[in-house]
Amino acid sequence: MDIYEAMSTLRAVRRLKPDPIDEDIVERIFTAATWAPTGGNMQPWRMIKVTDPAKKQALEDLYRPHWESYIPGYEKKMESMPASVQSSSRRALEAGTYLARHLHEVPVIAVFCYNPSIMTITDADQPRPSVVGGGSVYPAVQNFLLACRNEGLGCVLTTLLCIEEPSVKKILEMPEDWFTCAHVPVGYPVLGGHGSINRKPLTTMMSENTWGNLA
Numbered sequence: 489m490d491i492y493e494a495m496s497t498l499r500a501v502r503r504l505k506p507d508p509i510d511e512d513i514v515e516r517i518f519t520a521a522t523w524a525p526t527g528g529n530m531q532p533w534r535m536i537k538v539t540d541p542a543k544k545q546a547l548e549d550l551y552r553p554h555w556e557s558y559i560p561g562y563e564k565k566m567e568s569m570p571a572s573v574q575s576s577s578r579r580a581l582e583a584g585t586y587l588a589r590h591l592h593e594v595p596v597i598a599v600f601c602y603n604p605s606i607m608t609i610t611d612a613d614q615p616r617p618s619v620v621g622g623g624s625v626y627p628a629v630q631n632f633l634l635a636c637r638n639e640g641l642g643c644v645l646t647t648l649l650c651i652e653e654p655s656v657k658k659i660l661e662m663p664e665d666w667f668t669c670a671h672v673p674v675g676y677p678v679l680g681g682h683g684s685i686n687r688k689p690l691t692t693m694m695s696e697n698t699w700g701n702l703a
């Protein structure tokens with residue numbers, strides 16, 4: 489599909505069918521991830537394709553309580569949102585709860601892993617949380633999401649399981665020096681799947697030459 493159409497309709501799809509995905513398609517979406525750039529082309533990231541029912545259930549058991557504890561704060565935030573945004577936020581919340589209860593059923597969970605010791609992290613010494621390391625993994629995640637979009641597969645980048653990283657590493661039998669930064673459930677959409685997105689316009693996101701009026 490047209491790349492601009494793919495990017496502008498890549499939204500979080502959290503209601504996923506348990507139906508299997510053709511192996512050729514699975515191979516294509518994982519291969520697309522491998523084309524991403526990384527600092528110094530070190531490629532300090534890996535993917536684990538989780539299909540084993542017991543492992544998916546174990547991941548869901550770790551995920552669900554964190555999603556449930558996230559709901560009250562989100563509902564509070566929703567109270568101050570305009571009515572038009574409230575209804576879509578409510579739908580997203582319900583879809584999130586659906587995912588939290590059905591994660592074990594999705595055909596594939598892609599777990600993105602990284603090894604910081606082989607990353608070029610140029611902002612490591614700045615007095616703020618470092619983000620550059622993520623730049624050597626998340627482009628691969630985005631490639632993966634776009635490839636799913638292209639294949640008509642629903643998907644969503646999730647990170648709540650990072651709170652449970654030691655347990656996730658144990659379930660996936662990961663080595664000590666590798667960590668996780670994204671868990672992407674993939675499956676055919678139950679409802680409409682990808683579609684229109686709600687994002688800030690370019691005028692509020694970019695200025696020329698200086699920071700200008702950006703907020």
Ligand SMILES: Cc1cc2nc3c(=O)[nH]c(=O)nc-3n(C[C@H](O)[C@H](O)[C@H](O)COP(=O)(O)O)c2cc1C
Pocket residue numbers: 498499500501502584587644645646647648649685686
């Ligand atoms: C860094 C990051 C972490 C996220 N973590 C989660 C998550 O743990 N669970 C979840 O359901 N969605 C998660 N999301 C999805 C976002 O909530 C979603 O992309 C955002 O609300 C925009 O929704 P839309 O693409 O449907 O417009 C995450 C997205 C990003 C980029």
